[in-house]
Amino acid sequence: MSDSAPRRARVRAPELIGKGGWLNTGGRQYTLADLRGRIVILDFWTFCCVNCLHVLDELRELERKHRDTVVIIGVHSPKFVHEADHQAVVDAVERYGVEHPVLDDPELATWKQYAVRAWPTLVVIDPEGYVVAQHAGEGHAHAIERLVEELEAEHEAKGTLRRGDGPYVPPEPEPTTLRFPGKALLLPSGTFLVSDTTRHQLVELAEDGETVVRRIGSGTRGFTDGDARTASFNEPQGLALLEDGSVVVADTVNHALRRLDLATGEVTTLAGTGRQWWQGSATSGPAREVDLSSPWDVAWWNGKVWIAMAGVHQLWAYDPADDTVSVTAGTTNEGLVDGPGDQAWFAQPSGLAATPDRLWLADSETSALRWVDLDGAVHTAVGTGLFDFGHRDGSAGQALFQHPLGVTALPDGSVAVSDTYNHALRRYDPATGEVTTLATDLREPSDAVLVGGDIVVVESARHRLTRLRLPEEAVRVEGAAHRTQREATEVAPGALRLDVIFQAPAGQKLDTRYGPSTRLLVSSTPPELLRSGEGTGTDLSRTLELDPDVPGGVLHVSAMAASCDDDPANEYPACHVHQQDWGVPVRLIEGGANRLPLVLAGMDEPSMPGQN
Template identity: 35%
Template sequence: MAGVSGAQAQLEAALLEAAGQIQKEQLILQYLGKIDGGETELKAPEFAEGLEWVNTETSLLLHKDLCGKVVILDFFTYCCINCMHLLPDLHALEEKYSDKDGLVIVGVHSAKFPNEKVLKNIQNAVLRYNITHPVVNDADAKLWQELEVTCWPTLVILGPRGNILFTLIGEGHKEKLFTLISVTLKYYKDKGEIMDHAIKLKLYKDSLPPSSLLFPGKIAVDNATGRLAIADSGHHRILVTEKNGEILHAIGGPKSGWKDGSIFEASFNSPQGVLIKDNIIYVADTENHVIRKIDLTSEMVSTIAGTGVQGTDHEGGKTGVEQSISSPWDLAFGTFDSTKDSLLFIAMAGTHQIWVIFLEDGKLHSGIEYKKGTCIRFAGSGNEENRNNSYPHKAGFAQPSGLSVALPEWNCLFISDSESSTIRSVSLKNGAVKNLVGGERDPLNLFAFGDLDGIGINAKLQHPLGVAWNEKRSLLYVADSYNHKIKVIDPKTKQCTTLAGTGKPDNVIGAKFNQVTFNEPGGVCVGEHGDVLYVVDTNNHKVKVLDLEMQTVYVLAITAAVAVDASKSTKPKISRLPKSAHSLQMVPLVVSCGQTVQFCLKIDLPEGAELTEGAPSYWALFAEGHDWLFAGQKISGTIVDLANHPGVFFVIPAQVKTNALLLSIDVCLYFCKKNDNSCQMKGISFQQPLQFSNICQDTISKVNLSFSF
């Protein structure tokens, strides 16, 4: 592509000197007129036969199916953070121009890691990133080589005859990309070369069944309560569950967004890292490029760092929403002094650094003091490399994606540095960055990966995304994501060995560690005071639990609500409704022992609204101080379809212990409006007085519980 590259270099220089948008467009038109047609015109090679395609009915031919289109070839590999950063620009472009307008984007997946060559894994990535254009698996990098592509991401823009027009390398070209496409479409439309035929798509996401979790990213446990916080990344929400998986809160989802406020109205965009402690949850809201705080006591969500737009700052120093950040991927609590958990460390994947937020006034190891809320670089130059150094700002990381603090024994921060396939450490005493396992000594070699147990750099990992320190056992657990394994490291000896997983990307729920399989596990955390390891099995949409004592495995059952046997409980389950829930007083109902009471839900949602798939809409019964009323009966349940809900049933027991009581029927609904993609959670508490007669009868009494939003 030397001819085009030389001409484009001249265009780039001229564009820098251009006085305004009109002049830029004129320069591009002149460039197109110069390179279009003629003996110097370069044509892109045809897609090879037998290539695997995603999101299409059949394979595509460049010079047949895409003839008459301006085509953008997006050369990417799905692990690459820079490739992820480019996707919003491509999404925006597709919203403005369709194939009818003459534009088609084709993702050309040219893998870095062997795991990324597998079609199923590419399909999962297409789902994860909501890619809706055709993607071809260039597994052998044939097209990459023929078009002389050298790095990810690279865009090659073709004209309607498959003629090569432009090449854009890297991210951050949105304005230029839009201008190039706008002018190019106009140029070829004026020449009559644009064709408006449709490209036959068959989106992979349309073939998938719904699930409780969708590409979950990370998990955290509050050891004081046993509660879990799960980043349900594909559903753009945070789940708070009991340790048995019962959902207590679902915050955000199902659509992406960036909205603070009530936990019932807040929204997220592909969140990853989570921490939970004392009713506070911190969230790395990755694709919003912000850090969020969820206060479960006040039921409010706030942004504590980030502007909502991807930042390029490599230093920091500002506070709150004034400080821009880039693709935060994981979080960890830490401290440099006696103030416990006064720091929030961030794996800043987008700038290949480690940052820190001061949760209280404090100072770094250097002695410099910072005010509460300050967000600043802690380690990493910003260069993408595997460079260790005694000075933290001179060290280099490559897409750090997992964090875990080891106190007090090691007094360091362990890091899973995914693109260098290493596990690293940063001293909290002096900031020194060291290698623990994986990689090699050349800091510029980011291809030293594999699947090999061993010591130090003799061990090999493949794109690890998660780490978790086990204080009780003095061991570090690693989600070796692209090897589909969980590994364990002894920091004293640097010995790295396989703990669980066969290495095959599958979903076998084996009872033993050597039988279970994973598919790109993305997060790990230690629970039960060191005896349990929670594993986020990302591509299997599950959380698997490893019992470190018994060496057994089970799947965490994510449920919206569970039936409770009130005869075995000292207190009925009290549902948790939002503070804004409506309360309706019902007319007293006379009932008798042995009688069945059926409450029929007649609830009208706002026009255009539907219950949210996978969200925990539910009903629950309780009568304060009267457990006997529900003895042995189901007192809570899920709601998935209001129109066909069977209603709420319970039978008055034979032994009635009072003349009257107040029954509460609580209904909690998650719903979304299709027309504006807004989602809400609403609660209604029907207050039903019950009066008991002296006569027992085997009858059914039906009561309509009606409400319209």
Template identity: 40%
Template sequence: MAQIKAPELRSPYGWVHGGPFQLADFRGKLVLLDFWTLGCINCQHILPDLRRLEEEFPDTLVVIGVHSAKFSSEQQTRNIHKAILKFGIHHPVINDADLRLWEEYAVRAWPTSILIDPDGFIIGQHSGEGVYQALRPAIMKALETHSERLVTSPSPYQQAEEEGGNLRFPTKLSLGPEGSIFVADTGHHRILNILPSGQVQMAVGSGEPGFRDGNLMQAQFRDPQGLAWKTPELIVADTGNHAIRSVDFSTGQVTTLAGTGEMGYYWDDEAWNEPVLPNSPWDLALVGSEVFVANAGNHQILRLDLDGKRTTFRWAGTGHESLHNAPRQEACFSQPSGITYGGMHLYVADTEASVVRRIHLITGQVDTLLRDGGRSSYGDEEGPFDTTLLQHPVGIATQGDRVFIADTYNDKIKVADLNRERVKTLAGGFDEPNGLVVMDKHLYLTNTHMHKLIRIDLDTFRSEVVSVYA
């Protein structure tokens, strides 16, 4: 069988982190290329596998990220750099914005991992998750086969610089007690309770990433996001731990309601009436005593009854990533990352499809609120529902007949008028807005990439930064 020489790593958009490098710089080493894009949940899922391989083979394997964008916003070097900081990536990353390398390596899916031997020939390829299990045997075999030609030296990894202040990559929000707001301070692995003035009333979590129950100061989270307050308890989507946690302020204890740290996958008719493991739970919506979970990692909506078994069950979605409207158990979602409640519906920011979905709480019917142009249709258009375009929306909130949308990759907040069936831009100029919550006449939002909390007056539409201080 003819060997295939690995194409050279060239891009007019340059290197985002580390570099510039050529494959010749790594002759005598194994090279693992990771084709990824920053908004892809499966790409995020394999980062622990890549770190594990980097740590296991520090002198003989070089991991290089090839960022091949799906959305136009993801082509920008600045946004890729922010993602590198957010995800803690320290291997080199090249910007393949025009998909030249994607085509030269015949890649067809995110993520795809390609293994190159010490002589520069392709010896392995894997698409999807499970990279460690799939490629470690090939790495071990290649190390044995090429043992006489191996060059052992430290790989060119470098830690990205720290960013942020009192907040670091904040994401989701929830109303709290006595006019306060809970903020998921995701990059600091903690939750803050903040007054409208910006004063921090309390921090929950040690600030170190981990998975540990205990008191409010000692408990550990990993990249927490979705929040839902029901006195005296705050429910937390502990995204990086694939878990749902409870913060009980009456006892001062953090406990785990669902999740073991492992990702749960369930398809079609599997496990509808039994507890399931969350998979990158991204956001929460409280309806009475029920918590609905935007389970981004396997494209489903889960349900947890606080007055019942207090664990997660499947509620909507087959598990297949698609844009398909149907009764809730037959519908398909595409990385749902925002969820809220209004009237008789749940509203879902179906992020990878760049649409807003709506689920009727009684009938269970799932439909698409705004323009349904298919999973590849996105843009920045406002007006009638059937012509509106979004780009990777992540946050959503309701107030009466209005649905507020964090149009994340367009750096805007848009509002959908359910009566007039029209969408308009409320405010813009943000940097990946994410979580939204309405308090009285104000809309609060996290401006994630600027590490800020923003308040918009819904009468005057003026926005201001809420300075967070201890």
């Protein structure tokens, strides 16, 4: 921080504790004392969370530029039961190219010590072991880099900065044909095209699903058009066949759609700029001039390429007739709300499957199977919200999935769901409203394609395609239901003061030129939890009335603030939109808190543990 910045009482950073131990350190266990003299950035993340994946990408350049002074420590803090499995964390660290140490904290011990409330959260610790900043959400890499530069200068002058190599030790590469494949497509030739996500390639496999026919892409992260050898991708996922015989690719971390000419192997860009979409960006227009955000899957439906835009919880579409993209459903609010497309809420839609009258989708963070009708309205077949998941067969109202990533239309009108975190293939039959289990012991299935009477499953964490005969009867498994491991905030019934705390970054001010610059949206699960206070308004503080007859639930809060550079001499100041969504589990008890403070990131001043 600069000398003119206000100082707060210094808070010693709590120790790093995680029952799962350390990854990417060559087996060494670390304490904060071992890192004294370095600037430490803690990244509280969980691998289901697309915002967390965005932060991993934001931090790559900072890691590279400040490798001799900064140590980034990922603190893996699970939401889903599957994410508490140590091997799943090991897989995720490799899958997403995490090149810094990771502390596996399955019991959320360090999360609680730092009073973290949201995924992702970044905490900055100075070389003397004191917390100097805390930011929730994504989009803070530039602010943190400025702080890092100030800390480098300050502690270099004090003699408390220690430069040198960091503790990161890369794992040994594994010689598998595929590495964490994402999606697959059956080509007209009978071969399979697979997105080899972690190796940033597409791989064509022979009809046996094992023999490599060709690889497309250089195999290194990049955003380059060209032939099969020189073109580059960045963690590609979804694949769909177009009417002209080419393939559209969801190039997820490049925030783009790419086109593959199957005959020549040539790769070109269909849509996206390579930049991530932010609030205030265009939501329609010429395809290569509009920013996208983590497109995860694609499907050809009703004359357009529909896009599961996981990064902003929406569905978009690319129209080849006029070479444009536009939003087709979703508000960017994260949750499960049905209705007309422009009012629906999604939560990381990650899998699509088209039938003549429905577009099915796997809505991963709500563990839901949903669909869009020909009028554009959104419906839910299975699933109840962000915090309920499990493995339970039965009627649609009782059945549970756990973070599904893929959905496949079956010939009889039913759909197969790649129930990723349950390691299972499930089936939903719209005619009966029943969910059954087709197969278990699949390691993180993320997609499946039909081949005659068989179904070929992408076993992402086993790095292979697995062929199964569709059974006549489901395999029965013992049901289980879960809620997230986050502890509920204890609040008093009745009046609860909600305060979203926002301070514009240094050198900026709230933008009030065109009216109110803030927005607050509040809802709850179940809806009966809120007697009053739900809805949208412009004040960042609001009094909610909680029904004492409802024992608890989740408050869904979405806040936005717009700020602009505070320079009267600048006729065209740069403006910034700050947005954060929270799902806050609450439990109503007498004597509980009557105020709920939430920090909307945007402050350059430090935020201490407990303030967020």
